[in-house]
Amino acid sequence: MTFLHPAVIAIAVLLTVAATAGYVALQKRRADALRSAGFATLNRSGLRQHLPPALLLAALPVMLVGLARPQAEVAVPRVAGTVLLAFDASNSMSAGDVTPSRLGAAQEAAKAFVQNQPDTVDVGVLVFGDQALLTQTPTDDHAAAIAAIGRVTPGGGTSLGQAILVGLGTITGKPVSLPSPEGPAAGTQDLGYWPSATIVVFSDGEETGGPDVQAAAELAAAAGVRIQTVGVGTARGATVEVDGFQLGTALDETLLTTVAQVTGGSYQQAGDAAALAASTGSIDLRLTTEKEPIELTAPFAAAALLLLTLGGLLGVRWHGRII
Structure with missing residues (x-):
């Protein structure tokens, strides 16, 4: 796979790391705030607690990779x-x-x-x-x-x-x-x-x-x-x-x-x-095959939209909010 804008991949990595670190810091602050107020930390299922934001975070690099205009070469039969x-x-x-x-x-x-x-x-x-x-x-x-x-x-x-x-x-x-x-x-x-x-x-x-x-x-x-x-x-x-x-x-x-x-x-x-x-x-x-570049931006965009939708729906259903 090749990319028309490979620099976007580096940006995707940095933003994903930053967003993940931000989510971890947010969860830590919430837990510290609850303890300082005298409340015990809520005992939630790890899956229910972290799956919705994980889906939202996963959508970020997928969407950014799509913006990098990925291409793959496929063998196309032709006369x-x-x-x-x-x-x-x-x-x-x-x-x-x-x-x-x-x-x-x-x-x-x-x-x-x-x-x-x-x-x-x-x-x-x-x-x-x-x-x-x-x-x-x-x-x-x-x-x-x-x-x-x-x-x-x-x-x-x-x-x-x-x-x-x-x-x-x-x-x-x-x-x-x-x-x-x-x-x-x-x-x-x-x-x-x-x-x-x-x-x-x-x-x-x-x-x-x-x-x-x-x-x-x-x-x-x-x-x-x-x-x-x-x-x-x-x-x-x-x-x-x-x-x-x-x-x-x-x-x-x-x-x-x-x-x-x-x-x-x-x-x-x-x-x-x-x-x-x-x-x-x-x-x-005779049919021959030639390699042609196929742009994969649309599939990446569709995958990012699906992750965003699932993350948002699960967050609202389980916690009453997206994150």
Whole structure:
């Protein structure tokens, strides 16, 4: 426990000692006065005689300690940390099997997700196609994150592995890459441990190339970073036009499910816009605890008032006076 005004504690001690000494002196003078007048000292129960004033005296230091503004630190659970929203911006995300499009529905759901986050959550935005690009560094300025989400446009292929590596580099603050087959194993790369960081991937799961996705996910798991995946699209699929050609595209859940499971995250499937919006509400961000100071002035004041009330009531009931 700490005090905003610790000097008041010394005053409380001095006043309590003085008040106690004064009470003892008062009782002695009363007894001496009775004896000098020829009266025997009344035989009262020690409890009845001294309890009411003892309660009143006890209220003094309690009240003064309250004036010292005591504070205690308590662990408060809260949602906190870093969230990277990773958007698949490949050509297939322009498919219309989810209204208005896969990417459009993902953007609206992600915006709603950001709006629901407390200021203790820093949100960043990452866009990936053949390569991955961080378009908004993690920030507690959620309006900036929402603006970055709105600027995502589709085009190119899909490299989820590259997205995970860029996301890890953003979280850890150091370049991250998978080692060559001749180099050290992926698990030996020291990225530190980041349990309060989460990567949320919005994708249709159609991978077209790039770094090994599972190896990248294992690297994230070793760093304590959880990946939550949201599948955008339908199994029946749709067609998209790329360079004058009509290409079929459908949701592939296998890769997205594997990535989530490797890192301890979960996969959410969203076959339509409403389901996609609902899926972001079930994204599990980690609860952390932070110590916050709680002022205890009110409890001390309440305790002092209770002692004063009890002391006064007992004094009047037993002796017809407070002291």
